Amino acid sequence: MPQEVVRRHKHLLFSKGIDLNITALKGFKDILPEEALLWQRIEMTAREVFRRFAFKEIKVPILEKTALFARSIGETTDIVEKEMYSFVDRNGESLTMRPEGTASVLRAFIEHSLQNQQPVQKLFTLGPMFRHERPQKGRLRQFHQMSVEVLGANQPELDAEVMAMASMVLTELGLTVSLEINSLGCPKCRPAFNEALLLFLDDKKDALCEDCQRRRLKNPLRVLDCKSSSCQSHYQSAPSIIAHLCAECADHFRVVQAGLTSMAIPYTINSFMVRGLDYYTRTTFELLTDSLGAQSAVGAGGRYDGLIKQLGGPDLPGIGFAMGMERLVLMLQQQSSNLEPVQSGLFVAALGERARGIGFAMAQALRCRGVQVLMDYADSSLKSQMKQSGKQNCRHTLILGDEELSKGEAILRDMNTKGQETIPIPLPGVLGEWSAMLAEKIQ
Ligand code: ATP
Ligand code: MG
Numbered sequence: 001m002p003q004e005v006v007r008r009h010k011h012l013l014f015s016k017g018i019d020l021n022i023t024a025l026k027g028f029k030d031i032l033p034e035e036a037l038l039w040q041r042i043e044m045t046a047r048e049v050f051r052r053f054a055f056k057e058i059k060v061p062i063l064e065k066t067a068l069f070a071r072s073i074g075e076t077t078d079i080v081e082k083e084m085y086s087f088v089d090r091n092g093e094s095l096t097m098r099p100e101g102t103a104s105v106l107r108a109f110i111e112h113s114l115q116n117q118q119p120v121q122k123l124f125t126l127g128p129m130f131r132h133e134r135p136q137k138g139r140l141r142q143f144h145q146m147s148v149e150v151l152g153a154n155q156p157e158l159d160a161e162v163m164a165m166a167s168m169v170l171t172e173l174g175l176t177v178s179l180e181i182n183s184l185g186c187p188k189c190r191p192a193f194n195e196a197l198l199l200f201l202d203d204k205k206d207a208l209c210e211d212c213q214r215r216r217l218k219n220p221l222r223v224l225d226c227k228s229s230s231c232q233s234h235y236q237s238a239p240s241i242i243a244h245l246c247a248e249c250a251d252h253f254r255v256v257q258a259g260l261t262s263m264a265i266p267y268t269i270n271s272f273m274v275r276g277l278d279y280y281t282r283t284t285f286e287l288l289t290d291s292l293g294a295q296s297a298v299g300a301g302g303r304y305d306g307l308i309k310q311l312g313g314p315d316l317p318g319i320g321f322a323m324g325m326e327r328l329v330l331m332l333q334q335q336s337s338n339l340e341p342v343q344s345g346l347f348v349a350a351l352g353e354r355a356r357g358i359g360f361a362m363a364q365a366l367r368c369r370g371v372q373v374l375m376d377y378a379d380s381s382l383k384s385q386m387k388q389s390g391k392q393n394c395r396h397t398l399i400l401g402d403e404e405l406s407k408g409e410a411i412l413r414d415m416n417t418k419g420q421e422t423i424p425i426p427l428p429g430v431l432g433e434w435s436a437m438l439a440e441k442i443q
Contacts, residue, residue, distance in 0.1 A: 027133070027141025029326075038329050042173060043126060046146050046323075049169045053161065055122040055148065060104040062128065066094040072103040072311055074278025076219045083131040085141075097130035100277070101147035102304070102320055103311070109151055110313035121151040126325075137330070138295030144325035154305060154317035156252045159283040160259025166287060166299055166321050167265055175331050177287045177298050180270040181260075182241070183253040184221075186281050187306065189246035194220050196239040204234050224274045240271040249282055256283050279304040283319065292330055299323030343416060345372030346442060347389035347397045351382055355400040358425065362398070365431045369439035389415060396442050400425075412442070 024030060031039060047057075066086050073079050085097040098104055105123055108114075114121050126146045133139055148165070150158055163179060170177055185193060197220045201208070205216060208223070212231050215222040224235055245253065260267050267285075275284050284302030292298075301321020309315040346366065350359035356377065363373040374392055376385050382401065389397040399411040409422045426434035 025141070027135035029140055029142070035329060035333075038332050039325065042325060042328050042332070043146075045172045046124075046126070046169050049165060049172060050124050050148070052168075053122065053165045055124045055165075058105060058108060058123045058125050059127075060101070060108050060125060062098055062130075063095050064098055064104055064107065066096040068103050068107055068311070069096055069099060072106070072277075072279055072307060073100065074219070076215060076222055077276055077278055078225075079131060079276060083133055085130045085132060099129055099131045101125050101127070101129065101145055101322060102149060102277075102279075102307075105147070105149050105320075106151070106308055106311055106313070106318070109149075110308065110311060115152050115314060115316060120153045121149070123151070124148045136295070138292045138324070138327045140326060145322040146325065147320065147322040148301070149318055149320035151308065151318045152316045154303075156255035156283070157259050159252075159256045159303060159319055160263065160265075162301070162319055162321060163260060163267075163285055164263050164265055166301070166323065169323070170287065170298070170328075173328065173332065174335065175289075175298075175328070177289045179260075179265065179267040179285060179287055180273060181256070181267050181283065181285045182270055182273040183245055183249055183256075183282050184274065184280050184284055184302070185241060185245050185249045189244055189249055190221075193239065193241050193244035196244060197221065197223075200238055207234060219278070221274055222278075224272050225276055235272065238272070241274075242269065242271045252282055275300060275302060279307045279310070281305045285321070287323070289327075289331060291334060292327055295327060297324075298327050298331070341393045343393045343395040345374065345392075345394050345396075347385070347392065347394040348373060348375045348400065349382060349385035349389065349397050350375070350400040351385075352402055355402070355405055358405070359398070359400050361428075361431060362426075362435065365435035366439060368432075369435050371435075371439050371443060412438075 066084070069084060070080055075081070079099050084099055086094055089095050105125060109121060109123075124146065126144070128142050128144050130142055132141055135141060148162065150162060163181070167177075167179060184190070198216070201216050201220065201223065205213060207230075208216065209226065209228045209231050212223045212226050212228075215226070223231065224238065226232065226235075242253070257267070273284055273286060280302040282303040282305065285300065286297050287299040288296045289298050290296065299321055301319070303317070303319040305317040308318055348359040348363050350356040359375060363375050366373050374389070374394060376388060380388075382399065386397060394415055397413045397415060399413060404410050404422075405425070408425050410425050411420050412423050413420045423438065
């Protein structure tokens with residue numbers, strides 16, 4: 001670590017009178033409980049859909065050696081050039097907060113020789129990613145992806161299957177997106193396309209942005225990924241990569257499309273889509289929405305047949321995609337039906353110390369039966385407790401007052417219909433049976 005950085009770090013840690021108004025970092029967001037419900041729904045839906053396609057979860061570290069990302073994502077990509085959170089740790093090693101999931105999953109695959117356990121590995125992982133970008137709606141510095149990889153198989157049907165799985169997650173969430181696909185060819189057909197592209201760029205080079213001038217020399221395909229609209233206007237008439245595919249790649253692309261058609265999954269071909277990572281070969285795809293302004297990509301992925309080998313593993317093919325959780329949350333929030341609170345659970349409104357004691361034991365017994373139970377221990381009035389029950393969206397309230405206790409009864413109120421009924425208070429020995437009966441009644 002440079003001495004100056006260490007000195008400043010220590011100064012900030014130990015100096016008195018520093019700004020105590022500590023807030024979250026720009027581009028780093030708290031997910032508050034109401035929004036977290038949407039996250040849970042997305043995660044549950046994804047896990048369920050992934051199960052249907054026989055994918056298994058893998059969990060990988062957030063921090064990796066910087067070389068892993070430089071070697072996989074590509075030195076001339078925006079991510080590696082401008083966006084990584086890299087730092088030198090106390091041992092003098094360059095580390096990076098992962099900007100995407102594929103590199104880490106592949107590193108784990110290689111490190112544990114997972115191909116020996118099962119020749120085709122279908123893996124998914126969920127978690128945070130870090131990119132130093134300009135924060136805006138749907139674009140954060142810490143964001144979350146669900147990321148999926150199929151390692152060890154190169155059949156085009158799998159490409160179609162992976163796209164079908166991504167689109168099923170969205171359909172099950174009630175979201176509509178469009179699917180764009182492309183093929184980037186393989187090392188065999190890429191040189192001919194690069195040549196055609198270089199020829200096309202030759203007389204435009206002075207009009208291109210600085211980044212593109214550099215990309216043209218280092219990695220011409222990258223120019224097509226430029227965010228500048230002026231550059232993009234030049235690329236409208238660029239040669240199409242699909243027209244330069246070799247016979248095998250063209251055949252692969254044809255079967256991918258036939259697979260999508262047979263599953264009735266609509267798609268369009270976008271021959272300019274090159275994606276922001278260098279490792280893609282053959283099929284690439286994006287899932288797009290027009291409801292999030294500039295941040296139109298909800299998910300994206302593609303095939304990366306040479307990547308496992310490039311990272312020092314066996315020469316095995318792979319394909320994967322990642323979907324941005326924050327963008328899915330934004331889309332769900334735009335659907336008004338999701339904003340309706342759901343009534344659930346039971347509020348035990350006990351009045352007085354004795355009733356509270358009985359209610360306390362009842363609450364525990366009911367929770368053992370799976371019921372969500374809330375209780376107020378502050379000796380509040382019945383009116384106040386009923387108010388709390390409503391505010392917390394409880395479906396039922398169990399009222400335990402002195403009068404009811406003396407009769408050995410409690411009142412069960414349906415907060416929706418406002419109907420009430422009396423139910424017996426159990427003797428201490430039969431609390432288990434009683435709670436089973438009540439749980440069945442109110443769930
Ligand atoms: P974009 O074109 O929006 O920058 P990308 O091509 O960089 O996306 P990928 O690296 O393919 O995206 O990541 C897959 C998905 O992860 C994206 O489609 C998007 O939903 C999400 N994503 C990527 N970067 C961010 C970010 N900074 N904030 C929030 N979500 C993101
Ligand atoms: Mg990006």
